[in-house]
Amino acid sequence: MQTFILRRTFSSIFVLFIVTLITFFSINLLPGDLASRIAGEEPSQEQIEMVREALGLNRPLHVRYFEWIGGIIRLDLGDSLRTQADVSELIGRKLAVTAELGLLALIVAIAIAIPVGVLAGARPGTFLDYGLTIFAVGGVSIPNFFLAMVFIIFFAVKLGWFPALGTVSITEDPLGNIRSLVLPIFTIGLTSCGSMARQVRGAMVEVMRQDYVRTARSKGLQERDVILRHVFRNALIPVVTVLGLQMTIIIGGSIITETIFKLPGMGKLLIDSIYIMDTPIVQGIVLVLAATILALNLLVDISYAYLDPRIRYS
Amino acid sequence: MSQKSGDSAQDTLIDPVSNRTSPFFIFWRRFARRPIGVFSLSILSIVIFCALLPSIVATHDPILYDGKAALVGFQTDHWLGTDNLGRDTYSRLVHGARTAIVVGFASVAIGVVGGLPIGILAGWWGGRRDEVLMRLMDAIFAFPSLLFTLLIITGLGPGIQNVTIAIGVPFIAVFARISRGSTLAVKQQDFISSALSIGAGDARIASRHLLPNAFAPVVVQGTLLFGVAIIIEASLSFLGLGTKPPDPSWGIMLTTAQRFLRQEPVLAIIPGVAISLTVLAFNLIGDVLRDLLDPRLRGAD
Numbered sequence: 001m002q003t004f005i006l007r008r009t010f011s012s013i014f015v016l017f018i019v020t021l022i023t024f025f026s027i028n029l030l031p032g033d034l035a036s037r038i039a040g041e042e043p044s045q046e047q048i049e050m051v052r053e054a055l056g057l058n059r060p061l062h063v064r065y066f067e068w069i070g071g072i073i074r075l076d077l078g079d080s081l082r083t084q085a086d087v088s089e090l091i092g093r094k095l096a097v098t099a100e101l102g103l104l105a106l107i108v109a110i111a112i113a114i115p116v117g118v119l120a121g122a123r124p125g126t127f128l129d130y131g132l133t134i135f136a137v138g139g140v141s142i143p144n145f146f147l148a149m150v151f152i153i154f155f156a157v158k159l160g161w162f163p164a165l166g167t168v169s170i171t172e173d174p175l176g177n178i179r180s181l182v183l184p185i186f187t188i189g190l191t192s193c194g195s196m197a198r199q200v201r202g203a204m205v206e207v208m209r210q211d212y213v214r215t216a217r218s219k220g221l222q223e224r225d226v227i228l229r230h231v232f233r234n235a236l237i238p239v240v241t242v243l244g245l246q247m248t249i250i251i252g253g254s255i256i257t258e259t260i261f262k263l264p265g266m267g268k269l270l271i272d273s274i275y276i277m278d279t280p281i282v283q284g285i286v287l288v289l290a291a292t293i294l295a296l297n298l299l300v301d302i303s304y305a306y307l308d309p310r311i312r313y314s
Numbered sequence: 315m316s317q318k319s320g321d322s323a324q325d326t327l328i329d330p331v332s333n334r335t336s337p338f339f340i341f342w343r344r345f346a347r348r349p350i351g352v353f354s355l356s357i358l359s360i361v362i363f364c365a366l367l368p369s370i371v372a373t374h375d376p377i378l379y380d381g382k383a384a385l386v387g388f389q390t391d392h393w394l395g396t397d398n399l400g401r402d403t404y405s406r407l408v409h410g411a412r413t414a415i416v417v418g419f420a421s422v423a424i425g426v427v428g429g430l431p432i433g434i435l436a437g438w439w440g441g442r443r444d445e446v447l448m449r450l451m452d453a454i455f456a457f458p459s460l461l462f463t464l465l466i467i468t469g470l471g472p473g474i475q476n477v478t479i480a481i482g483v484p485f486i487a488v489f490a491r492i493s494r495g496s497t498l499a500v501k502q503q504d505f506i507s508s509a510l511s512i513g514a515g516d517a518r519i520a521s522r523h524l525l526p527n528a529f530a531p532v533v534v535q536g537t538l539l540f541g542v543a544i545i546i547e548a549s550l551s552f553l554g555l556g557t558k559p560p561d562p563s564w565g566i567m568l569t570t571a572q573r574f575l576r577q578e579p580v581l582a583i584i585p586g587v588a589i590s591l592t593v594l595a596f597n598l599i600g601d602v603l604r605d606l607l608d609p610r611l612r613g614a615d
Contacts, residue, residue: 011449014449015449015452015453015456016456018449018450018452018453019453019456019457022453022454022457022465023465026465026466026468026469027465027468027469028469029469030466030469030470031470033471034469037471137594137597137598137601138590138594140541140593140597141541141590141591141593141594141597142586142589142590142593143545143548143549143586143589143590143593145548145549145552145568146568146582146586146589146590149568149571149572149575149582149586150582150583150586152575153575153579153582153583157575157576157579164575248458249458251458251461252458252459252460252461255458255460255461255464256460256549256552256553259553260572270464271464271553274464274467274468274555275554277468279468282464282465282468286457286461286464286465289457289458289461290456290457290461293456293457293458294456297456
């Protein structure tokens with residue numbers, strides 16, 4: 001088990017290294033001419049040169065990459081191009097909103113996906129099973145920003161149950177904070193739970209075919225006990241693996257959802273920084289989000305190997 | 315089905331149109347028995363027809379301002395109403411279909427053209443080269459697809475062409491993974507070793523044996539990713555990073571609608587439903603194709 005964890009951790013660190021390469025060079029090497037876009041509308045050649053000089057964009061690319069990497073190791077992500085604010089600090093302030101949103105959305109997604117998936121998987125081919133398929137495919141077909149608008153139209157404008165935009169700090173007004181996050185949470189949770197429910201259903205169907213389930217039935221166990229005691233437990237193991245994928249979907253979904261609901265999280269900061277070409281912030285946020293996903297996937301893999309010993313030796 | 319079309323001399327003797335045992339005909343008959351497949355195909359036919367010939371289907375110029383006709387609601391001249399600048403919603407919807415379909419098609423093409431060779435060669439070579447290529451693909455998977463796309467947009471700048479590239483590049487990793495899987499699945503089989511024994515080179519084996527084998531999963535995944543691409547294009551245009559106004563795009567229609575959610579919610583509902591229905595159709599067809607083309611998954615439902 002220890003060798004497995006060690007091997008998996010090294011492999012994640014290696015992937016993280018490639019992630020830094022991709023992040024840095026996508027922004028700085030692609031032929032988009034950063035300096036001229038930062039310089040504003042129809043800049044003169046002199047202005048472009050001035051921007052290059054001032055931001056250090058005229059220095060060799062590899063030097064700038066290693067400076068960035070050196071900073072990352074000291075948890076220093078550089079300074080904003082526009083405001084000179086410290087990027088790590090800026091991200092740190094936005095982290096809480098995104099983390100709260102992501103965590104609650106994950107809980108909502110799991111709370112819907114597991115019961116629905118189990119019921120559909122226990123009775124494949126029934127009305128409920130058919131309904132799940134429609135729901136799951138619908139979930140990946142409706143863009144989350146459209147779902148967000150539908151929520152705003154019905155629950156904020158028509159019914160007035162929840163605020164349409166913005167949020168308040170959880171320390172100032174905990175109830176108001178949760179209330180303002182309900183619509184964003186369900187936007188992300190609902191668009192992401194379909195694929196998970198399908199995974200649970202698939203795992204259930206797979207386990208139901210096993211010999212030990214037939215044995216359990218033939219010894220006269222009630223169907224309910226067969227499902228709860230034998231099928232459900234074993235079906236949960238493969239479901240753990242989709243948690244990693246789920247987090248990826250949720251983090252991706254939070255970028256647009258935060259922008260629509262004007263929530264001061266990392267996603268909104270990312271989009272705002274792309275508009276004004278504040279590349280150190282963009283690089284920093286992309287790196288933090290990608291590293292979070294890598295770390296979560298590492299945790300998922302380790303817990304999977306813990307639950308299913310066959311994985312460790314493959 | 316994919317293997318059949320690739321190997322035997324028998325196939326060439328069968329006229330695919332008149333003979334009722336041709337693989338295409340058999341496939342079509344099985345497809346036509348799926349009401350979901352037929353339903354989705356009809357929706358897609360309409361959308362693709364709009365994309366090909368928007369000026370015939372549309373009733374107005376999609377970017378023509380008409381101050382007198384702003385937000386008129388449903389009426390005979392503008393049967394889906396107009397936006398705040400008096401532009402005909404129906405015509406903008408029709409022209410927006412073109413943006414969606416073109417971006418979807420082009421980005422999936424980028425993914426297939428880039429990903430298939432990588433995946434097939436990685437699977438065929440194995441060893442260290444396989445390891446390096448696949449870790450590189452893993453790194454792409456570490457990004458949520460929207461994040462990776464945003465990264466490329468930051469580098470290249472906004473605009474519809476750049477958006478297409480930015481959507482297509484992460485798809486390369488998806489197709490590489492799939493075609494590697496299908497390559498590994500047949501690598502050890504007898505027909506590969508017999509091809510090797512009669513002196514077939516890497517290129518011949520890849521194109522004659524490994525590529526046809528990847529056909530089914532690639533078609534299925536391509537259909538599903540077409541829908542994903544349409545959603546990402548709409549998202550980026552919605553954020554102001556894709557199609558530039560006043561050009562019509564479903565995402566931009568939603569940006570406009572966002573300002574009028576109180577007065578005119580229907581402005582948001584129309585393009586939103588268009589996106590959802592189109593993507594739904596791609597997803598449902600992808601599912602039907604998976605059932606029909608991939609025998610391993612048959613009977614799983």
